[in-house]
Amino acid sequence: MRDSGDLLRRINEGRELAALLADGFEFNVRRKSGDESARLASGLPLERISGDFTGGMFYLCGTEGTVRPVLYASSEGDSGVIATDLNEALALVVGLPYWRDCLKYSAGGDLAAMESATDFLCRDLLANRPTVAAEQSRVAEALGLAVEPPLVLTTRLHAAVKSAGADFYFSDDTGEYGGLFGKFSPSRNQSWR
Template identity: 75%
Template sequence: MRDSIDLLQRIDENRELSALLADAFEFDVRRKMGSESPRLASGLPLEGIAGDFTGGMFYLCGTTDNPRPVLYASSEGDAGIIATDLSEALALVVGFPYWRDSLKYSAGGDLDAMESATAFLCRDMIVNRPAIGTEQSWTAESLCVPLETPSVLVARLRAAVKSAGPDFAFIDETGEYGSLFGPFSPSRNQRWQQDDGPKTAQGV
């Protein structure tokens, strides 16, 4: 397991890597300005490490003396733990860049709903960015993180979101954020309803 400091340093020192992480995987280490005075209910420290195109932020929780879970806070008032450490978080964003939408269409955190949505999202991802497979392989190798299937990553993501207790409630000047699990099922997406796309996600 690679240390978060080591990983962040590797990204900062490699312009091609940091640019691709930002462009293809929406993990931009240049975007470190999130909400004003963010905090956790437990009082554990938060360190903003990257942002995405929508204004969401990735945070390391806790101190360097302990494993540091990664929390994602969206610009829409939702937040939660997405990985047990930075290496796992990077494996998620690289292995399945559309992970946010699998949460949006999770029907409140249902794994079957997430897997169904993921199958459609994988297809959309390839259509929208045909070179994504090559980019994923190069980025994962550069970061020394495993490139795993979306099904594995989504199951792990769901477990991370569900396992975080009240101590990891994210609070800023607007109040306490809600859950990352969205209320919608995949059937809510009308475009997906109009075709007979895959129902399981085995890989990209």
């Protein structure tokens, strides 16, 4: 497992890799501007590491030399820990590009609902982006990551979001953010019936 500094250096130094992560997997290390008032309830430091095209932001929590969970804060006022470290977060965004939709269709945090959504989302991803497997392999190889099966990533994501606890409640000048689990079940999506 690489440390977060090494992974971020590799991404920043590899223009093609950074572009593929930004365009294909919505992890843009060039998009780090954000609200300086961002904070955690615990007072742990936050380091902005990346943004997505919707205005969401990825943060490393804690100080260097410690295990640093990755927190995602959306532009819509939702936040939560998505991975125990940057390796796991990158495996998630690369291996399951629709991870946000897995949370959206989680029926309030139900793992079975997330697994069902994952099946539909993977089908849709392959139909809409037939080159995704090759792109995933290129990024994984460049970063020394394993491409995990989608359901493994879904289970890991569920555990990370569910177990983070009150220390990781995120807020900024707009107020305290809500959690990442969405209220919809997969049956809400008409095209998945």
